[in-house]
Amino acid sequence: MKKRRLALLLLLGLVLPAVSEAQIKHIEMRVEGMT
Amino acid sequence: MQQHLGRQDGVQKVEVSLLDGKVQVALKEDGRVDPARLIRAVYESGVTVAEMDVIARGHIVKDSSGGIALQTQPNQSFSIVPNDSSTGLESLAGAPAEVTVRGELYKKPAGKKKPDPNAPLRLLILEVVKKEP
Numbered sequence: 001m002k003k004r005r006l007a008l009l010l011l012l013g014l015v016l017p018a019v020s021e022a023q024i025k026h027i028e029m030r031v032e033g034m035t
Numbered sequence: 036m037q038q039h040l041g042r043q044d045g046v047q048k049v050e051v052s053l054l055d056g057k058v059q060v061a062l063k064e065d066g067r068v069d070p071a072r073l074i075r076a077v078y079e080s081g082v083t084v085a086e087m088d089v090i091a092r093g094h095i096v097k098d099s100s101g102g103i104a105l106q107t108q109p110n111q112s113f114s115i116v117p118n119d120s121s122t123g124l125e126s127l128a129g130a131p132a133e134v135t136v137r138g139e140l141y142k143k144p145a146g147k148k149k150p151d152p153n154a155p156l157r158l159l160i161l162e163v164v165k166k167e168p
Contacts, residue, residue: 024068024107025135026090027060032083032143034036034056 036080043076044068056085067108070140071156078152087141090164095127095134103128105136105158113140113158120160127166135165 040049040060045068048061058077062068070087077084091107098104098114103125106112115121124134139159143150 023065023093024062024070024089024091027062027068027070027073027087028089029058029060029073029077029087030085031036031056031058031077032085034051034053034082 036077036082039076039080040073043072046073069111071153074141074156075152078150083143083150084141084152085143086139088137088161089140089158090135090137091158092133092135092165094132095124095130097128105134113156116157116159118160120163123163124160131168133167134163135167136160137162137164 036058037049037051040046040058045063045065046060047063050059050061052058060068060073070089074084074087091105091113093105093107093112095115096104096106096112098112100114102114102117103121104112104114115124120136127134136158138161140156142159
């Protein structure tokens, strides 16, 4: 049981930082010269 | 251009409006995208990027020139152009706080000067959307 909890905590520890990681959320461009 | 952009790392979907020249780039969940590569991809398809706006989340760090930069990935940061919106961020340099900003990352040079798709990108903050301690 303890091993399962430990494994779960380890998994959350790996996943949560990745989710809250800094990043570019959105990009919008205006372009010229399209035909 | 749409295909060129769609092939870049981190890009999930590209929507182009022929009417006003707006290109919306939907990013993959991990947000690992290189805006400079997107500009080069557009340029290589024979189209010119007039401007690029981003919404980005990251840490404020000191850059090599003594100014501040927004670090969005361990190996990706953008120097911040000092303006009214950026002055409140200087105190966060090196702090663990995260900020979300909306800003202009690229603007085509005015006049007849030829755009350089390889020029370093600098972030002109238009709005600080959120500060998280």
